[in-house]
Amino acid sequence: MHVQAVCRYTLEVRATTERIPGIRRILAAHLRHWKLESQIAPVCRAVGELLGNVVRHVPGDKTCVVELRWTGRRLTVSVADRGRGLPRLTSCCPAKGGLAAVAVLSDSWGTCATETGKVIWFSRLVAQPGNVPRTAHGPRRTVPELMSRPLSEPSQEPDRPGAPAPEPAPAMGRTEARAASGAP
Incomplete structure (x- = not known):
């Protein structure tokens, strides 16, 4: 039996327009490490859109947590922030950016309220699934x-109280x- 571990990376950062390119480079490095080079451009573009929305629409504290999860077949990315207002898809034109661009760049996406704000996530099914790199926290x-x-060991009886x-x-x-x- 082969048990796959989930690779997970989280980054807590205060979103500013100046920091978005650096955050995208950090995420690209992790995607390269996980051998997901084909996912770098769409994921970094979508994350850039979500972080830009934090900069534009979240009042006050713009601290957010970006998370990548890779299961060997599906890549899920989320951005959690402290803004209380849930976003709406106001345009179906991805050229305008925002959630319309995220929708085009992903297989599925969504948002949910949390106790401290909200989370916006998107996922991409990877056409050529790869192995999940072994991490210190994964099964070995x-x-x-x-x-x-x-083989000669006697069979065990089922669990009895x-x-x-x-x-x-x-x-x-x-x-x-x-x-x-x-x-x-």
């Missing part, structure tokens, strides 16, 4: 480790798994 089990129990939990088999490292399978 490999197939040989999952199959490390001897009051029955002691079975002892897990010790996990083998990659070198031990290769030696057990006879691989060099």
